[in-house]
Each structure stands twice: as structure tokens, then as C-alpha cells.
Amino acid sequence: MADPAAPHSQAPVLRREARQKVTGRAHFTSDIELPGQLYAGILRSPHARARVRRIDASMVREVAGVRDVITHGDDPGIRWYGEEVPTFGEELRFVGDEVAAVTADSEESVWDGLRAFTIAYEVLEPVIGLAQAACANAPLVYRDKPGNLAAEPQVYCRGDVEAGFAAADVVVTGAWTTQTALHNALEPHGCNAWWDGELLNLWVSTQSIFTVRNNVARKLGLPLNRVRVHSQHIGGGFGAKQVDWKPTVIAAILARRSNRPVKLMLDREAESLAAGNRNATRQQLKLGATRDGRLCAISATIAIDGGAHTLGGENSMVAGCYQQLYACDNVYTEQRQYYSNTGPAVAFRAPGYVEGTAALEQAMDELATELQLDPFVLRERNYTARDQLRDKAYSSPDALRRCYSAAREAFNWPLRPTPQVARKCRGIGMAASVWPGGNSHPPAYTTLVVQGDGSVSLLTGAQDIGTGTRTVLAQVAAQVLELAPGRVEVVIGDTATELHAPPSAGSATLATLGPAVHTAATELRGQVLALAARELHADVETLRMDNGYVREAAGSRAVSLADLAAAAAPGSLRSSGAVLAKPGASSPCTFAVQCAEVEVDLDTAEITLLRLVCAPDCGAIVNRLLADSQVIGGVTQGLGFALTEERLVDEASGLVLNANLEDYLVPTVADVPPITHAIVDLPDYSENPLGVKGLGEPPIIATAPAIVNAVCDALGVRLRDLPLNRQRMLAALTQTARPS
Amino acid sequence: MRPLRYVSSSTLDAVVAGLTAGDRLLAGGTDLLPLLKADLVHTTQLVDIKRAPLSGAIQRTPGGLRIGALATLAAIADSPLLDGPCSLLRQAARQTATVQIRNRATLGGNLLQRPRCWYYRNSRSDCWLKGGQGCPAVEGHHEHHAIFDDSPCRAAHPSDLAGCLLALDAAVVLYGLAGERSVSLHDFFRAPDSERRRETILGNDEIITAVDIPALPAGTVSIYLKAMDRKAWAFALVGMGIVLHRTGTTLDTVHIAATGLAQVPRRLAYCEQALAGTTAADVHIDAALQVLGRGASPLPGNAYKLDLARGLLERGLRSL
């Protein structure tokens, strides 16, 4: 199966910035300090729904160190989100909504300034949570959006669902819910803005420097060539940093007004209130199957709590898994997004599919129990090699099957190797997932240059969200150029390269840029060999590249890249590679199968995860270490979603009660069991000659349902609401027939 | 900017004199600094007591054991003197917060830490404990709150060590303008009321200098079990401290104290009574579990704490 184009298959190359990061020497946005810099902060609404009657900033201007104050009216014509609201609204729609901003000489003066505002609010009754939002007589978050519906319901139908259910021997039905979760990237959102004459420079913690550049330019009415965005290291984003949020534009406005650089970083509270979240869902499902376990119909009615705004292009695709994961002729899905007076939802690692799969895969488990079928067997009976949504074959029709067998084998399913302990019971569970991402997201451009000393530079306008982009791109180039990857310096995180690259999102980076780099490297290799042939008076066919030299395969003559670069002068050895379109003949999805073993304490209902196995399909694996990191990180985030992570909002006031890392519980090391990455490594050449797809998102999707299914297996009781907190677990304990 | 002076004091008398003038004492600072930043505590002068003549030593005394107020939670977690009857203190300290915080946090500060209630700590929310009206947790999210309503405030006491010390019948040694006094923890903690929106009876001019633990008969055993929302770095949903002594098979000492159930750490007297003088056979344990909720008035979202407390008590009793 090995293709010559596949770079160092599974090579465990250490991430290039690993040492820099662990020794604190990587500079993140929050580390950027510019000469003469001022600090800025945002005054946020204390009310979930209110009108600003009057803003008195006179005391703010009196505060020592405060330089400037802006409120509504100071952001001429700029509009945000699908609802076209101003930067500082007179109508406030969630606790944390932006009211005003201040610049000052120090962060302390910013805080003092923010405390000195006197604002008269007219406080209105808020709409909190799905139940309220969808209620017939609920207040309206937007006067012109009846029923608090953010959009027309999205309806999808194939086949005849009624007939499908009529033919079913067994039906599983009910409502499942998933909670609002916060991204909680280690580094909050923020930026540093500096006008170098007419050129706006922005250092931004972002997953998409070009999205920020283009949108900031549009909002400020600047030509694209007057905005330059920098982002060298990003402390995580998980989807919440692929849009241009208000603080970037606010900092740019403040910087222009003061003629000084302005730094504006969100604190953890603001990050939790106003920088995106995974939307809560309620999913009413019905699955029908024949006695032998073939799905005859699926119906899903889905409600989404999108918060106060809709963010372009981030609409959650909760219905997707119902349409794509299993062979089923009759599928009906209906998805409604509601407004509520809470911070807006935004993409969060595998948006929609995490929420949908959590419900679908729990329901499939219930179906397996009803049918007395092994959960793997039920799923394999409903295997599909086609993407029924797009009506195309999957580009890797066998991938999910390979995931099933890799997971089953690594987990040793259904064996429970560990003995039972008194007053504890154990269970196992599994779940599968499909994800429409992990493929190319054109356009993307790269440039490769051999420098005068023979070193090689690779340029592209990507950014590294933390997945190791520099490392894999260097590996791809180095493989073709037969260099040690360390000889290739990768320049990213700067729009001034003018080499557009996709957002670090949709698990698209490697699948998009890998092929572009491969094209550029192949072209460069051709140039190098041709020039070497001229210099050595040899036939190209007799030459090979070898660690910075071109050598005769048979003879002893060689020429270095440095000499070749000199020989090329005044020209240069440089090439470019681009990916401009998706192949599109088949559907390049990615898949995963996960298994969990858990232990539940019969006295305290405490859940202990014993082991997790994740077998993701991501095409060819280019770097085993980085792939493992994605799997461990995704599964860890998934187990937080299953067990502890939930944004809690007070219904009366709309306050977020756990907008901090004390009460919002992300997993600690002690919560994370051994996670096994069961390798699939199945190259998919339909999309690109490297056979690569993406791996950022697939590992998070099936984690929560695998864990819930294991807990339900342990207790013999079904739980349908996430997360599995103590309250829910103790309620389940009272129903269990397990020995007490 | 808010001016804040930072000083240290070399005599206890100077320290307590400053208290009446509005000084705040800084020990580890792990609770005080967050409270200051959240505008829940106001002062213009912080007095660092780590240089005052206060001890952090853990020592045997004629009457039992004394732990100095400045003892860090890390020192408590590691002290070889805290074994047998006192081993629950070590267990509790080890399950408290994180290594970094335990290295810094002191026993005195731990007993005086303020509630973690998310309404109390949220600067945008008003509540009775902060001087306002009503408790928003009653109608709102109270999953972590008290199931006993001994106060207009529904916050549960957060300290793991406090419950354990209460089970050990410990006393705090206080020093103030009027000199030194010893107060049993039972009296020291008191649910906040309208005269005193705080969880202790510590005087405005007083400082904790030490905690005394009376000697317990040889063979006394103890355990602390803590239920949390995650495996580490979380406050107790319920914490259960149990101290037992048997003569033959009969329980002649049964001390049970819980954290997380009430506004202050709480001795579960009904459970103690149900067990004292028995052999702790299944029927006796059942009887104790039956009365655990007596007097409780849980809210819809925290009734689970009763089940949890029962589970911990049963687990603890069976393991001792």
C-alpha cells in the first residue's frame, strides 16, 4: 500500500516548537508587548437583556492613567453577526455583551476605569435556555424574529419515513439533551493593534489570519493591503478563534485614536461569556429497525440554543450524523436554531456532530439492547460505503470498517479483563462517528525557496492552532527534497506572505496544505536536479538528492544546494504550489470508533474511567506523535463533555455562574485514563497524492456516547442527558438492579 | 488605582491592634486575594502574618496535638504526627485543592475561607451574604449548596479540614485585644445570621494562633471521604469525616462530621447517637443512614447530597 509520495509514514518527529513551548519561550499573542503600548478593556453588560438609557463616562476620564473611552456611536457603521448589530449596542442581549471600551496606561488603570462608569440600564426579562426560548409567549430576543427562531427550520427528508417505521419490528424513541460547553482554550482571545503609518498591524490569537485580515479591513473600510495580521503561536482555539470577534476591531479603533499600540486580551470571565460556546441541544429521536437489526427509518427533531447571535457559517450541523453514519433509506431530520439571551454559540471541535452523535449513538445502543445484539454487530449491519447525504461513495469506503476492527481489537471487545471490585460495577461501551471534514479547503498557496546557503524556506499563510502545522509541512517538503525535516524552516502566521491558506479548522490543514507543499517541493526538486545536471554535466536520470546535496547515483560527484543556489544567480531556486479546487468525485469524510470501560461506585455513583480506545480514520499518518496528540486531546475534551463540562446559567438573571476554571470543570490529569490510539493509517488517495486527511476533530466525536453507553452498561439503566453529573448518576443508581 | 499597603508585623499585639483599624491579615493569600479582586473584601492595608510570631508547627502537647495557624496544608498532608485518630486530617489535606495551593495555603486561612457559592463570588450578582436581600441560589442553581437551612444564606461550607477538626473535637486558640481564649470548633463556626453575615464568631480584633486537638484513646481510627465532581482540584460536594473508637466490638466513640451539607461544618449527631454503644452491625448502620437527613430541608437541585452523604457514611463506617 505504501506510496512513494507518502511522507515518512508514521514518523514520530518531535514538534519543532516543543522545547520553546515547554520552556516558556514561545511568544503567544498575550506575550506581545510593543513600545508605547496602551492597554484596553471592555465594559460588559451585567444584564442578560437590557436597554442602555444613559452612559456617564465622566468619572472614567478622571481615573488616573485612563486615556480614552469609546461607546456606541464611536464605531461608525460597523455591524456584527447575522443580525447586523453594532459593536456597542444600545440593546444588550446577554451578560457580557459589549457596552464600552477604555484604554489606559496600565491594566490596573483599565480596571479602575471600567469600574468608574455610571450607566442607566432599563432591565428587561431575559430568555434563558431552550425551553424558554421555544415557549409560545416568551419575550423576543429580536423583535423581528418571531418564535425566537434564528432561521427557517432546516428540513431534510429521504425515502418514506412513515413507511419505514411501519416496517420496523423494534422502535427506540425519546428525547436526548446535550449541554452548552465552553471551549476554554488555554490562551484567551485577544490582540495587539498598531498602526504603522497607514498600515494596520494586528497580532491576534486566531485560527485564521486571512479571515481576520479580510473582515477587519472590510469593517474598517480599509484596502486589504493596509492590514497585516500576525500570529506565531496560538494557545488553542477549538473553533472559537476562526471568526473575527469584536475585540480585534475595538483595539484597532482605539489604537488609531491614540496613535499608540493597543493591547486587548480577554480575561477568563469574558472568554466564558462572550467568545463562543458549543450550543446546547434537545433531540427528539425515533429509530426503527427490523428484528435482525437493519435500520428502516430514522427521524430526528432537533432544537439548538444558539444564544443571542448567529455567527456566519458556523451553523451547527447536528442533523448530519443522522443523514450520514448508517445505511438507511428513510431519514427525516428537522433542525431549529433558537435565540436566547446568552453568549452566542460558535463552532467547537466537530460542531454539530459531537452533539448529534452523542444522541444517535446512545439511541443505537438502546436499540442494540432491545435487539439483544452486540453494539458492534448492530452497527456493522448498517454499514454504508456511500455518503447518502451527498449521494456519492465515501472516498475511503472501507475506512469505518477498519475503525471498527482496530477499536475492537485494541480494546479486546467485549472482554472485561479487570475483575469486579466490591461495591463497584463495571461496564463497557462503544460508539462510532462520521465527520464531513478532514479534507481540503482550497484555495491554498505555498512557496519554497532554496537560500544562498542551501537552507530551505517554506512559506504559507497558515497559522498553527497547536496541532504542529510547521512540523508536518516541513516533513512533507523534506521527504520530497530528501532533506532532514529540520533543514526546512517553515514561515507561517503572517498575511504579508500573501499566500492564502485555510483557517485551522475543519481538520483541513494537512489535507489542504500538504498537497500544495508537495507540489511545490516536487517542482523545486525538478529545478534542483535540472540545474545539478547542468553543473555536473550529467544526465538528470542519474542524479539523486541526498541531505542537501545532489549526487550521482553511481559515481562520486556531488554538488551542494548552496552551490546550486549560487549557480542559479541572479535567478533563484524557488517554486510554488497551490490547491485550488476539491476533487469532488467522492465524499472524503473521516470516521472514528471509540470504546470505553468505566467503573461506577454503587455507594457514591462516582464514575471512574478505566480505559478509552480511539480508532480514527485520518488517511495516511504523517507523524505518529502529532497524531497521538490529537487523539489524546480530542478524547480528553470529549470525556470532559461527557462527565463534567457544562456552562451553568442562572435562569432568572442570565448570569453565567461558572465563568471561571474553578467551577467550570475541565478534566484534570487524574480524570484522564489511559487513552489508546488504535492506528488505522489508511491512505486515501482520492483527494491528494499524499493520501492524507485530517485528524483534529474525529477523535472528540464518539467519546461521550461511548462513555455514556459504558455507564449504562454498568448500571443497566439508561441516561439520556449530558453531562453525567452526580445528581443524574445518583438518580440512576436508585433505579439500578445491580447488587447493593 | 486602589491604594493597598503591604506591611508585616513583628508582634501579635500590633497585629490585633491593626485589625480594629481595618487591616486584613494575609497568610497564604489563596482566598484573600481572589476576594479582594472580586470586591468582596475591602481594605487599604494588608498585614502579612507569616513574619509575625505565629507558628506553623505541628507538635505533641500534654493534652494532645497542636497545629500552628501558619501550618500549610502541604505540611498537614505530610506530617507523621497526624496518624491514627488524626489520619483523616492528612487524608483531607491531600484531597484539598492542588499541590501548588497546598504549598501556600495555611490552616488558619482554611478555617476562615469564605463560601464558594457562585452567586456570592459573582461580582454581578447581589445576595444576602454580601449585605443584600435574599438568596438567589434557592430559586436558581444550588447543586452545590446546603441542604440544611440554618441561615438566610444557602452556601455550603467549603473547608475539608474544618469538618475533620470538628470530628476530632478540636478547638481554636484565638488571640485578641483581651488576650487569649480557646473556643471549641463547635462554637467557633456558626451559621451566618442577620447580626453577623459570616461563618464564625471570630472577633473583629482576633487572630487564630493555633488549633488544639485533644488526645484520643489509643486505637481510635478515622477516615475522610470526599465526593467531588472531578478527581482532583474540586471542592467537596459532600465530605465525610469519621472518628471511631471501639472497646471490644462496641463503639464507644463515634464522631461524624460533614462538610458540604450546611453553612458550617456539621456534626451528624443523630447518626452518632444511632451508632454509639452498638457494634456497628448492618442494622445499626442502616439506622444511622435513616436518620442522616433528619432536620434537612434540601432544595430540588441538591437533594442528591443526602444520598451521597449516606453513601459516604456507609462506605466510611464499613471500612473502619
Ligand SMILES: Cc1cc2nc3c(=O)[nH]c(=O)nc-3n(C[C@H](O)[C@H](O)[C@H](O)COP(=O)(O)OP(=O)(O)OC[C@H]3O[C@@H](n4cnc5c(N)ncnc54)[C@H](O)[C@@H]3O)c2cc1C
Ligand atoms: C483553586 C482552589 C481550590 C481549593 N480547593 C479547596 C478544597 O478542595 N478544600 C478546601 O478546604 N479548600 C480549598 N481551597 C481553599 C483553600 O484551602 C484556602 O484558600 C486556603 O486554605 C486559605 O488559606 P490561606 O493561608 O491562603 O488564607 P488567606 O487567603 O491568606 O486568608 C484567608 C482569610 O483568613 C484570614 N486569615 C488567615 N490566617 C488567619 C489567622 N491566623 N487568623 C485570623 N485570620 C486569618 C485572612 O485575613 C483572610 O480573611 C481552594 C482554594 C483554591 C484557590
